[in-house]
Amino acid sequence: MSLNKEQEMRYSRHFVLKEIGLSGQKKLLSSSVLVIGAGAIGSAAIIYLASAGIGTLGIADFDKVDLSNLQRQVIHRNNRTGMYKTESAALSVSELNPDVNVIVHNSGVNPDNIDEMIKKYDFILDCTDRFETKFLINDACVIAKKPYCHAGVVRFTGQVMTYVPQKGPCLRCLLGYIPAAEDTQYCSEVGVIGAATGVIGSIQALEAIKYILGIGQLLCGKILSFDGLNINIRISNISVNDPECKVCGIRPSIFSVRENTNEYKIPVK
């Protein structure tokens, strides 16, 4: 692969980074990342992955753009309400960087389609807005041995962690099972500020880029907790898997998400 003149200009600031350079840029251009959720966290992640020249960007979301999204979901535009978020995000990406081939998945993810979807990508970002989907993505990625980056945000706070097979615990190791609805905070009820989702989504994009390039340190066995209101950042080192984890423990009981659909429903207390 050789870069054209326009690409040489576009990525010139990457070339001077010794961690990226021309060879790293070629790696990025031939890599593929799937972003699940084109909401607030996904907006930031998609923008930074696209601008960095990730060659193939999958975007999965079933939802459509609503006026109440635009206070934080910066990839969408005022004149796109009612449009699929995937289509709106794809438009923004094409305006930003024509090098990026976008694949839209308008169905979002579910236990029936996720295995097939994640297969095609090098790295997955969980930018979804509920625990049921986060557990589905976690289990599917762990079973398929796919590296992925988890994140969540409400109000001014959020967390990020990266799962790479054999390199630390998965989400199910840490939380066990999906919290009941009354134990969960939803952005529509408790609020969320866009700048905080931007911080978290940017970190996820950085994790994907570092993984593809094999540079720096990943948030494997580490959870980054961000409190934007009090400007407090903590890295918790939890590096050992839970031996009782149902998906990656010593005696796992979940070998297929499709055959365990009840695991991805909110439990009733």
Next chain:
Amino acid sequence: MANINGSEINASGKTVYEYLIENNYTPARVAVELNGEILSKTKFNDTIINENDTLEIVGFVGGG
């Protein structure tokens, strides 16, 4: 004293569940590592924090 998220805290004798509630955590959305091992949520109620224990408590949120 126990070391909780890097601070020396007088929590000895309390259960993990009691400590979480007192400190406004929602136990269902919390990961706890006790002395280097993940503590299952089902054990929060009957695990007592002892002198010199090291705990890492991480709250998770689900929005996005």
